[in-house]
Amino acid sequence: MIVKVSDNIISPLGMSTAENYAAVKAGRSELKRHDGLWNLPEFFTASLMDRNKVELAFAELSDNEQYTFFEKMIILSAKKALEQTDIDPTSDKVLFILSTTKGNVFLLDRRETGFPEERVRLGMAAKQMTDFFHNPNIPIVVSNACISGVCAQIQAMRELESGHFDYVVTVGADVQSAFIVSGFQSFKALSVEPCKPFDANRCGLNLGDAAATIIYTRKETIDENDWVACRGAIRNDANHISGPSRTGEGSYRALRAVLGDMNPDKIAFINAHGTATPYNDEMESVAIERAGLSHVPVNGLKGYYGHTMGAAGVLETILSMQAIDDNNILATKGFEAIGVTHLLLLSNQNQPTEKRAFIKLLSGFGGCNAAILMAKGGAA
Amino acid sequence: MRHEVYITPNEVKVDGKALNHKENGAALLTELYRAHIGDYPKFFKMDTLCKLGFVASELLLQAEGAPRFEPREDRAVVFFNRNASLQADTAYQATIQDPENFFPSPAAFVYTLPNIVTGEIAIRNKYFGETSFIVLEDFDEKTMMRELQNAFQDPMTKSILGGWLDCTDENHFEAKLSII
Numbered sequence: 001m002i003v004k005v006s007d008n009i010i011s012p013l014g015m016s017t018a019e020n021y022a023a024v025k026a027g028r029s030e031l032k033r034h035d036g037l038w039n040l041p042e043f044f045t046a047s048l049m050d051r052n053k054v055e056l057a058f059a060e061l062s063d064n065e066q067y068t069f070f071e072k073m074i075i076l077s078a079k080k081a082l083e084q085t086d087i088d089p090t091s092d093k094v095l096f097i098l099s100t101t102k103g104n105v106f107l108l109d110r111r112e113t114g115f116p117e118e119r120v121r122l123g124m125a126a127k128q129m130t131d132f133f134h135n136p137n138i139p140i141v142v143s144n145a146c147i148s149g150v151c152a153q154i155q156a157m158r159e160l161e162s163g164h165f166d167y168v169v170t171v172g173a174d175v176q177s178a179f180i181v182s183g184f185q186s187f188k189a190l191s192v193e194p195c196k197p198f199d200a201n202r203c204g205l206n207l208g209d210a211a212a213t214i215i216y217t218r219k220e221t222i223d224e225n226d227w228v229a230c231r232g233a234i235r236n237d238a239n240h241i242s243g244p245s246r247t248g249e250g251s252y253r254a255l256r257a258v259l260g261d262m263n264p265d266k267i268a269f270i271n272a273h274g275t276a277t278p279y280n281d282e283m284e285s286v287a288i289e290r291a292g293l294s295h296v297p298v299n300g301l302k303g304y305y306g307h308t309m310g311a312a313g314v315l316e317t318i319l320s321m322q323a324i325d326d327n328n329i330l331a332t333k334g335f336e337a338i339g340v341t342h343l344l345l346l347s348n349q350n351q352p353t354e355k356r357a358f359i360k361l362l363s364g365f366g367g368c369n370a371a372i373l374m375a376k377g378g379a380a
Numbered sequence: 381m382r383h384e385v386y387i388t389p390n391e392v393k394v395d396g397k398a399l400n401h402k403e404n405g406a407a408l409l410t411e412l413y414r415a416h417i418g419d420y421p422k423f424f425k426m427d428t429l430c431k432l433g434f435v436a437s438e439l440l441l442q443a444e445g446a447p448r449f450e451p452r453e454d455r456a457v458v459f460f461n462r463n464a465s466l467q468a469d470t471a472y473q474a475t476i477q478d479p480e481n482f483f484p485s486p487a488a489f490v491y492t493l494p495n496i497v498t499g500e501i502a503i504r505n506k507y508f509g510e511t512s513f514i515v516l517e518d519f520d521e522k523t524m525m526r527e528l529q530n531a532f533q534d535p536m537t538k539s540i541l542g543g544w545l546d547c548t549d550e551n552h553f554e555a556k557l558s559i560i
Binding site for chain 1: 484526
């Protein structure tokens, strides 16, 4: 079976998984209004890193100034996950997978200087990370819009199942820029206030910076505290490139695939995508209802971090594992009154649970959807 | 047999046989669309990566000759490239580069993700299966084969429309797709 070895989250809420979980459990968020940042004509609300904090943390690792902010984030997160283990990253049995949508896209801005233009390529950004750790393998970059973070974990499971590698360092990251913020603004997808997932008054998403890492390995005998990545699935809506399916087609099919013949009563919660756009959250309620999971609690974490894009799937999986380790279902910050057609069990308060499995669900542009079933002690 | 399509700005091959054409570069994709497809006007809204993937997948599926447009979940679409959505990224950046002429375009922004092309092909063919886009710094046959073989670990997936699909700008692209 495929099990988690270690993890890390670097976000505005902290530089470790423990700091992030404690902040989220306490209901904290760094979603703030930013006026005039990056010369953008309109203000926006986002969860952004204190870049000095990243610079300082990175300076402890290396005095090399050749890395971009994005590259420093991914190297730091991978390093912090690796240093909890005795894994030798120089081994050819260790593979790095990077989940990102836009990497160093800010380098396309002609006003940005100091870095070679080739670093805008996602593979080159990933190579900065593998070169840092002297890893000999070609890094795999998964770039499947907002579902990338779950896709990267599914990819990691497959690489380990097929026996090609013994460890996969799965890093998800995106950092915000004028490119991304203006694009979402042009789509009218951003909320000017902190977002309200699944709420009747939700009016869009917020964006966020984050990097998160999970290291996976293969293990024959599972003990009760091992986190097992049981099943993952990616399915397409085959409906529209920028709007979700009204029937929740891809999410429904992904949910059905990861459930298999498992009894849904064993599932503590579904950690939804919950971007707080009108269409996404409605679609998820349809998919969850169709999959026969309406009686399973649902939560969403975008009210703490905004949408962290390539990081989201990894970050939200880690926090969900932490929550179950703590017998907790995390509150959906920003949610007040149900605003989707199909009733979901949502709460803006932390709730106790004794169950040991959860599903992480994501959907994204290109009509893609992904789900992964995680169970502690292999309970599924 | 294993069907394969190869397209560059001045060469088109289907199952190893050269396909006649007059145009090169961006105009080649439009020529191929008009000569061999013609019933999907959404083509004209697409960015270069999507146009390339759309035309290449159509030629490939025509060569396969199997019944089409029946909803199915057992075929995955898995592409690889080096430059992700660079052509669309550059086009979108141009809409925000000048503060005096700042008009971010949602129509341009939507294509700034490489996996949009996998969605376009899923929509056209009613494929509800896995769609994936993987970026590799180098064209590496061994890694791509490993990833494609790995994709069959999903018990739903019985065939994959996949391969290399890359473009740097409107006139520079390469598609090497097959059905496995």
